[in-house]
Amino acid sequence: MALYAEHLLTFAAVARSGSLTAAARERHLSQPSVSTQLKLLAEAVGEPLFTRHRQGVRLTPAGEALLPHAQALGRALEGARQFASDLQDLQRGRLRVVASTTLAAHVLPRPLAAFHTRYPAVTLDIQTGNTREAVRDLLEGQADLALIEGPVQPFPEGVQATVIGRDVLRLILPPGHPLDRPHLEAGDLQNLKVIWREPGSGTREVAEGVLRQAGLTVQPVLELAGTEAIKEAVMSGLGAAFVSELSVRRERAAGQLASPALALPGLERDLTALTPEVPSRTARALLADLLALREEGL
Secondary structure (H helix, E strand, C coil), rough: CCCCHHHHHHHHHHHCCCCCCHHHHHHCCHHHHHHHHHHHHHHHHHHCCCEEEEEEEEEHHHHHHHHHHHHHHHHHHHHHHHHHHHHCCCCCCCCCCCCCHHHHHHCCCHHHHHHHHCCCEEEEEECCCHHHHHHHHCCCCCCEEEEEECCCCCCCCEEEEEEEEEEEEEEEEECCCCCCCEEEEECCCCCCCEECCCCCCCCHHHHHHHHHHHHCCCCEEEEEEHHHHHHHHCCCCCEEEEEHHCCHHHHHHHHCCCCCEECCCEEEEEEEEEEECCCCCCHHHHHHHHHHHHCCCC
């Protein structure tokens, strides 16, 4: 006959109190229900578990031997309840975020710091990758939240998308480049030598799509992984590039990079947070911080 957890918990309550009546109160059961559970448990074990006396009940040798297992079950259940409570209050847990490189470097740090201040017991696991890699990790269950800047339309089934801001791609040039002037027309970019991000980069996909739509052809010089490498290559005079405005504010202000105004529509893009349709509590908490940042303006 099968053993049932409820019967073992009732058995432990009776052993603790020495009384069926007290155990019934503790377990929110009727006394006949307690008696029935004890009878079924004894039948499953194959030995009597209690003997009755005027003050209540006393454990038999079989009951004494079974009691540690019933008590361990009670402790495990209480531990599980406490674990669930801690998770709900974010007193423990884990947050796995995968972010495309621009967002990881220029958007994520501030809300992540605020999150860690409020929930210091939550373990943070932050990975970076391009947009394609971020979406893949989310779909494979390796991340609770993905932050992307590339076009992923339509979004995969089972994924919830939330726009957390807007970004603009800027054409960057080394100072003194032939196109280093205040304003450029789209046609000025024809046959321009361009340094591209690696395939899968959201920045690259947006820029290539805009150039294609405008009927422009550029000359690829090389591909580099990461915006920092792109900026260094441009400053070294290897060519021009398209990067997020968020990533070049300091260099533009310092005069290390030129970035003319460009009459080429379509270089704006959404910054998007992706979660499963039922996100974890940790993901929801960080998403709230990202949306608050959106209200302030990225």
